Amino acid sequence: METLKNALGQPTPNTLCDLRDGLVQGRYSAVELLEHYLREIDATVDSIRAFVVVFADDARRQAQESDERRRAGRLLSEIDGIPFAVKDIIGIRGQKMRAGSGAVDIVPTSDAPVITQLRAAGGIIIGTTRMHELAYGPSGLNDFDGGAYNPRHPGIIPGGSSSGSAAAVAGGLSPIAFGSDTGGSIRAPAALCGIVGFKPSYGLLSTEGVHPTAPTLDHVGFLAVSVADTRIAMRVFGHVPIEVGPGEGRRLALFDDPDLAVDPAIAAALQGALDSLADRGWRIDSVTSPIGFDVMDVSSTIMAYEAYRVNRERLETIPERLGADVRERLQDGSRITSEQYENALREVDRVRTEVAALAERYDALVNATIPITGPTREEAVLENVRRMLMRNTRLQNLLGGPAISLPGAGDGPAPWSIQLFSVRGRDAELLATAAAVSDDVTG
Template sequence: MKTLSNSPDPSAPHTVRELRDGLAGRQYSAVELVEHYLREIDATTDTVRAFVEVFRSDALRQAAASDERRRAGRLLSPIDGIPFAVKDIIGIRGQRMSAGSRAVDIVSASDAQIISQLRAAGGIILGTTRMHELAFGASGLNDFDGGARNPHFPGIIPGGSSSGSAAAVAAGLSPIAFGSDTGGSVRTPASLCGVVGFKPSYGLLPTGGVHPTAPTLDHLGFLATSVEDLRIVMNVVAGTPLEQDGRAGRRLALFYDPDLTVDPAIATALGVTLDALSDRGWHVESVTAPIGFDVMDVSTTILFYEAYRVNRERLETAPELLGTDVRERLERGAHITRERYEQALGEVERASKEMSALAEPFDALVNATIPILGPTVEDGARPEVTSMLMRNTRLQNLIGAPAISLPGAQGDPTPWGIQLFSIRGRDAALLACAATVTADLAA
């Protein structure tokens, strides 16, 4: 059996494609692959703390069934036998869901739609991952269960709310992980943990059976080590293969928001990155955010209004079970009027049209995933820090647009991420653009 490890040796398999090729070449079985990841998870229980529950026996049974299908020549899909981690907000039949909160204790009677699609494709579920409580926070810190740790950058918050999913991928505990993203909850932890995070267009991945945060803004997404892995998985679980619209103009636009202050070190790093892409044949220009549209105000109105209504009973009957930060946000949501909420929805409709026109000529718009340096655990809970963590990632949820965070070049600052986003429905084109950007920066 080929050695599986977290070694920097490039021959050590760790991407979905490499693992898939290893399975196809009989270098190891799906059972051996799952056993490897279970050992890695066990070894990091007290350090990375990525998982809430590990489905050891179920994962091994799923792997044995995949091996049997392979022997019989009846594989279900290109990801048959590939292990996945699942954020503890997604329903899994017969398993307990806490959504990172003492106020939630649900045993799912059935699989969420996305889990049914994963099972139909032969994907293997390793277990559930830690998260910010109720997926209602950007730091990933969780006082109730201790939260996940950032495996690449000790002392820096893992980011939220999909903290455990990002940590699992970053630490080599799973090749890919499900996350959810209501205002940046896939892309923020991807940036802070140094992995790739993708939020597709609104509705492309079904949210049935997923514990809601704010239904108008809720998306599912993935965290992985490569863009190629995201393309492989999305083409399987999106229901139908993503169609490429033929766009390959190597045109990027730096998305400039005059109301946002970006840390000088990040601004410099992003500028160096865009200069490098220009040297490799990309046309890069700047565009300005729609005037008169306050992203944070509008998104906070919609997010807090809906989150309060989702969790109203918990807040009113057992507020002591909620963390202080989440309880305070829900209480703010209780004071938002229906009139202001509907006004915010109208503002989104206008901004969506303007953003579509703005993005139309380009392969992608680009900015820093997070405009500040990675906060320490001590600073991560401060409200002003939490607000800045989400400043660049909320717009894409408002307009339902696909967005991806790529790891920035290592060095100073560390960590940081590059966000690419496009027009709703251009998921395949955005992933193709991200793959080309990654390849050009690595050249």
């Protein structure tokens, strides 16, 4: 087989597109491709710590079956033989699920539907990835197992909660990974690790068999090297045709929140990217967030109320098995009343209509994925830093629309990212727009 470049230290790990083409052209087999990734994982057990468990033997069996199908001309999909990493919150039949916590010990008796779909497409499950405990935190730090490390920016956190999935992709340990996103848990780690993170519309990928955090906000999505890889994954899962192109108008709107302070370096980098797009013919407008709507207050109310009820028994019977930060947040949730929760849901209904009216005029709304520079592990425990990490990614979960984070380019701080989002159901259009933006600015 051809020598696959060790992606550590390289600006771009191997893309799913490139690996798919390599399999088609016979430059290597699925078994050889898998062995490459197993070696990379083994070499980074201490330095990246992306994986909880690696299913080496079972993955080898899957790879052998893929090669047999290829020889027989019976491939299941274009990702047949491609390794996938899976966040340790998504049920895999017969494999222990810990959800990053000492208080969870579940062995699913069946696969989550997204895993069933992955198997049916011939994707190879290479292992489960580390995460912020119970998917309930933005840093990726974990009192239970220490968490993963950021492979591209070692001085800062990997972000959470899908920290291990982001680290696996950014470190060249898997070309693509499943994550979950309740308030930015795919997009924030993607931004901090310098890769692409996509949260589809609510319910587009099933959350059945996924350990819940806050069920009305939970989404399943992908972390990948490129937008093209994300579009392939969504196409394989039966949702987004790759042929869809961006709107002829090429219209974007900067989504501005006057109450939110943005780090000057981030603001300058974002403006530079928008100026570059304008030079290439994009129309760039500015819109203001709905008046009187506190995204963090509303989302925190809903999230905390639901997360407490999901984990109430654990909090009451085995609190010592929960990390301090998660235990504190669950306790906060116990104090939220049903009236406060219902009021928050009504506020979401009001704002959903307002934002939909804004978004329908544009190919996407735009802001910085994270409005601050990447924090260190010491900084990330501070409450104000934790809030800022998710400040720009909470709204999209409340509204249920698709959102994607693209790594920024140019002279901005490292890392910084652009977030594009739209209304529920416009996933194909958003991904096409993201591909065009990536080509014009971030590529």
